[in-house]
Amino acid sequence: MATDPAAVPGTExxxxxxxxxxSDEGEAxxxxxxxxLAWRRLxxxxxxxxxxxxxxxxxxxxxxxxxxxHDIAHTGPNDPHITDVIKxxxxxxxxxxxxxxxxxxxxxGRFFLGADATGRDIAVRLLYxxxxxxxxxxxxxxxxxxxxxxxxxxxxxxxxxxDGLISRAFDLIWAYPVYLLGIALGVSLQVGGLDLGLFKIxxxxxxxxxxxxxxxxxxxxxxxxxxxxxxxREREFIDAARQQGxxxxxxxxxxxxPNVASTIIVFIPLILANAVLTEAGLSFLGAGVHDPNPSxxxxxxxxxxxxxxxxxxxxxxxxxxxxxxxxxxxFGDGVRDALDPRAxxxxxx
Amino acid sequence: MSVASAAGASAASAPTPLxxxxxxxxxxxxxxxxxxxxxxxxxxxxxDVTLTLYEGETLGIVGxxxxxxxxxxxxxxxLLAPTExxxxxxxxxxxxxxxxQLTPVxxxxxxxxxxxxxxxxxxxxxxxxxxxxxxxxxxxRRDVEPRVRELLKRVGLHxxxxxxxxxxxxxxxxxxxxIARALAxxxxxxxxxxxxxxxxxxxxxxxxxxxxxxxxxFGLSYLFVAHDxxxxxxxxxxxxxxxxxxxxxxxxxxxxYAKPHHPYTAALLSAIPIPDPRExxxxxxxxxxxxxxxxxxxxxxxxxxxxxxRATDICRSIEPPxxxxxxxxxxxxxxxxxxxxxxxxxxxxxxxxxxxxxxxxPEAEPVTAS
Numbered sequence: 007m008a009t010d011p012a013a014v015p016g017t018e019x020x021x022x023x024x025x026x027x028x029s030d031e032g033e034a035x036x037x038x039x040x041x042x043l044a045w046r047r048l049x050x051x052x053x054x055x056x057x058x059x060x061x062x063x064x065x066x067x068x069x070x071x072x073x074x075x076h077d078i079a080h081t082g083p084n085d086p087h088i089t090d091v092i093k094x095x096x097x098x099x100x101x102x103x104x105x106x107x108x109x110x111x112x113x114x115g116r117f118f119l120g121a122d123a124t125g126r127d128i129a130v131r132l133l134y135x136x137x138x139x140x141x142x143x144x145x146x147x148x149x150x151x152x153x154x155x156x157x158x159x160x161x162x163x164x165x166x167x168x169d170g171l172i173s174r175a176f177d178l179i180w181a182y183p184v185y186l187l188g189i190a191l192g193v194s195l196q197v198g199g200l201d202l203g204l205f206k207i208x209x210x211x212x213x214x215x216x217x218x219x220x221x222x223x224x225x226x227x228x229x230x231x232x233x234x235x236x237x238x239r240e241r242e243f244i245d246a247a248r249q250q251g252x253x254x255x256x257x258x259x260x261x262x263x264p265n266v267a268s269t270i271i272v273f274i275p276l277i278l279a280n281a282v283l284t285e286a287g288l289s290f291l292g293a294g295v296h297d298p299n300p301s302x303x304x305x306x307x308x309x310x311x312x313x314x315x316x317x318x319x320x321x322x323x324x325x326x327x328x329x330x331x332x333x334x335x336x337f338g339d340g341v342r343d344a345l346d347p348r349a350x351x352x353x354x355x
Numbered sequence: 356m357s358v359a360s361a362a363g364a365s366a367a368s369a370p371t372p373l374x375x376x377x378x379x380x381x382x383x384x385x386x387x388x389x390x391x392x393x394x395x396x397x398x399x400x401x402x403d404v405t406l407t408l409y410e411g412e413t414l415g416i417v418g419x420x421x422x423x424x425x426x427x428x429x430x431x432x433x434l435l436a437p438t439e440x441x442x443x444x445x446x447x448x449x450x451x452x453x454x455x456q457l458t459p460v461x462x463x464x465x466x467x468x469x470x471x472x473x474x475x476x477x478x479x480x481x482x483x484x485x486x487x488x489x490x491x492x493x494x495x496r497r498d499v500e501p502r503v504r505e506l507l508k509r510v511g512l513h514x515x516x517x518x519x520x521x522x523x524x525x526x527x528x529x530x531x532x533x534i535a536r537a538l539a540x541x542x543x544x545x546x547x548x549x550x551x552x553x554x555x556x557x558x559x560x561x562x563x564x565x566x567x568x569x570x571x572x573f574g575l576s577y578l579f580v581a582h583d584x585x586x587x588x589x590x591x592x593x594x595x596x597x598x599x600x601x602x603x604x605x606x607x608x609x610x611x612y613a614k615p616h617h618p619y620t621a622a623l624l625s626a627i628p629i630p631d632p633r634e635x636x637x638x639x640x641x642x643x644x645x646x647x648x649x650x651x652x653x654x655x656x657x658x659x660x661x662x663x664x665r666a667t668d669i670c671r672s673i674e675p676p677x678x679x680x681x682x683x684x685x686x687x688x689x690x691x692x693x694x695x696x697x698x699x700x701x702x703x704x705x706x707x708x709x710x711x712x713x714x715x716x717p718e719a720e721p722v723t724a725s
Binding site: 037038039040241242243245246247248249250251252253261264265267 | 429432434454457458461465466468469470473474475476477478479480481487488491516518519520523533536540
């Protein structure tokens, strides 16, 4: 359906046409859609783009974790070097001193940021941990958005009993503070795993943490989606679609979904930032990722025992977390401003 | 029915009914209650309406806001389900048809909505909006785009605009897109729900001219709903005047304008402004004061008696039947205007009268019509 931009204005009009009025202007550029307009606005927002770049940098760094581990640090994320002795400036040094204090940053390939209490390379663990954190965040966000969109649209479109059931379920999840529910689910499921008959997930896996976090955030997106659909379904274009004989499924996902898509898009970075933070929080409390799997949250837990002597163990993963979440949030605000300047989308705990 | 003779000048001598509305009622329950919904009242949006639309004609429906005209039209296209009564399209009963059964009917009966802004999906390009009915109809994918271009050209839009979004068009252009969407499936009947009331007066004329051309070209029938008699007069063969969910008067448009029988029709007619201010000021107006009464608890007897200048005791107690006069004009009034004594003698009770209406036909009165 591409229009020919070279088409000479007005040539499509034969004089025999019934009505003189046609177009106000002769030119026919392809229509500018809401997303194109949003992209133009976003492109002008330098700050948002810079922070988006920061987030992207974090992602790329974390994805390169295996390369760094193999080619630069020459060690894996879970390899202890507790008894190793390395040479720093020609001087042999214990990776972990006899007092149990690990070495600080060497600023060299090996132990660039120092080691932890069991002599594992902090920099390697940081990148692997970031990979895990971002993976959990992405999976959780995907699950939240998927469930929230489907259930939000169904509740808003059908109203009545379906809405009652879905909205009460949302309320039930919403009623618990995020971390309380996360800890409860995390602790109980991490031990035994999740067993839903055909669908089994082993305990103590990354995906289980992602599922828990994704589940907790569903109502925070599902409710606004439902609210929007409730308003949109009364508009005449939905009547027009019904009048033409479109079925409920096609109306929900062909007509309504494109209209709530911008809200959903705005929620994606918001949920991602929150999911990464929640993962760190749960892991810190021991209800998320468990040792030996690295994640920024577990690294902070590990490091906190050695805080006076080796403060970098806590500072470095904390800083990574802050930079990543800051990047997502500022970029997300930019996306929100570009898509719908009037929207006040936020997550209220 | 003698109205048959009055139908559609363009249609054949024996017009065939296209859409039959038989004693249709649409009530909306008013619910209240904390846990269990109780119906505490009902809005009598459409209360026993009988109409027939013939092939090739335009039937106008006029009335104030809230008289049930939009509810009626939405019920006819089955966006709403009637509480009582039957709707037949080309002889087949569609009153309680399900979506699958309605599909062939919907290919022949389309609707143009009131608000061109709201009736087009803001997130879809014109090409997608117009392609939806075509694909539903089963048009092959590669034939869709040429057909969309043709449709745009047909309604006076630039075919190159097919990749634009609705927000890039003016109100009149959007309504043309709405009309093109209705035309896409080559229907027999288009229901027009105040298609021009959201447009500028200059644009109104263009859209109405377009509708008339399309009617001639494709032999369409229209059901034209409006609250403005001057617009309806221009396009309609026959006009039904509605008030609080009931038909007050139904006749050919020339007769309705020349000698309205119902006082409400007369009042609506006198509300049409005359372009000449002196003449406008000089004429005697049939003024109807106040607002229409509530449709939740409609007045007894004649629905119009609370505001009618001619109302008497009988109007308060007995609902007037639709009385059929010699020329086929129908009016539901105990004290009709512009009716001579011999016309009254030959008048009869129409079968289209609501079931609740009385048997009393209007009697000759000493007072001659104004």
